[in-house]
Amino acid sequence: MFDVSDNALMEKITCGDHDAFGALVKKYTKYFYAVAFRYLSDKQVAEDMTQQAFLKLWEAPFKFDPSKGVHFKTWFTSVIVHLCIDYKRKNRYQCPWVQEMDVQSEEKSADKKILQMQAYALLEQSIQRLPVNQQTAINLGFYQELPYKEVAQIMKTTPSAVKSLIMRAKENIKKNMEELTHAQSKI
Numbered sequence: 001m002f003d004v005s006d007n008a009l010m011e012k013i014t015c016g017d018h019d020a021f022g023a024l025v026k027k028y029t030k031y032f033y034a035v036a037f038r039y040l041s042d043k044q045v046a047e048d049m050t051q052q053a054f055l056k057l058w059e060a061p062f063k064f065d066p067s068k069g070v071h072f073k074t075w076f077t078s079v080i081v082h083l084c085i086d087y088k089r090k091n092r093y094q095c096p097w098v099q100e101m102d103v104q105s106e107e108k109s110a111d112k113k114i115l116q117m118q119a120y121a122l123l124e125q126s127i128q129r130l131p132v133n134q135q136t137a138i139n140l141g142f143y144q145e146l147p148y149k150e151v152a153q154i155m156k157t158t159p160s161a162v163k164s165l166i167m168r169a170k171e172n173i174k175k176n177m178e179e180l181t182h183a184q185s186k187i
Contacts, residue, residue, distance in 0.1 A: 004020075004023070006024065006071065006072035006073065007066045007072065009021075009023055009024045009072075010024075010061060010064050010066070010072060013057070013058070013061040014061045014062055021057075021058055024057075024072075025054055028073065028076070029050065029054075031073075032050050032053065032054075032076065032077070032080050033046055033047060033050045034144070035077055035080045035081065035084075035139070035140075035144055036049040036050050036053075036080055036083075036084055038139045038143050038144065039081070039084035039085070039088070039135070039139060040084055040087070040088070041124055045087070046084075049080065049083050049084055049087060050080065052083060053076070053079050053080050053083055056079065057076070057079070064076075070153055071150075074146075074150045074153050074154055077140065077144075077146070077150075077154055078153075078154040081136055081139075081140070081154060085132055085136070122177055122180055122181065123173070123177065125176070125180055126172075126173045126176035126177045126180060127139075127173060129172075129176045130169055130172055130173065130176070133155065133165055134165050134166075134168055134169035134172060135169070136151075136154075136155055136165075137151060137155065137162050137165035137166045137169055138165075138166055138169040138170070138173075140154060140155075141162055141166050142166060148162045148163055
């Protein structure tokens with residue numbers, strides 16, 4: 001059923017076709033999980049958000065309107081992103097492993113893996129500090145490698161605004177990393 005277009009699958013899903021729904025879930029689960037994980041950095045919560053989004057799709061498939069000229073993948077990415085943003089707002093969510101990780105090594109270890117983990121934790125903390133619109137732009141445009149046009153559709157803005165948001169996000173990530181590094185050096 002993978003050779004069937006997303007729009008054709010959605011038409012079938014609207015009519016209650018379980019096989020079409022299964023095909024769409026199978027086709028996109030990994031991709032949408034990756035989007036959710038990029039926001040939440042927690043495997044279980046990202047899995048829950050992905051499942052919740054697919055459940056919402058099954059319950060109300062008519063919310064996807066192909067006549068608006070938006071591709072299913074773009075539209076559903078928007079659904080995932082908004083679920084993740086809402087989850088973070090409601091739960092004042094912060095990535096658990098970033099909170100718990102002791103970025104300062106007591107032994108000044110030269111172990112590359114520890115240094116990489118520390119750098120990654122610092123980067124994730126810096127991204128988490130960004131305003132939501134910059135986080136969304138950087139996650140979709142940079143990490144998910146979506147074209148600016150698709151990111152703009154998801155964010156309901158223009159491609160040039162997305163480009164600007166990504167540039168500001170990169171600047172703010174650099175500033176946040178410097179601040180976090182400075183704060184950690186005082187510990």
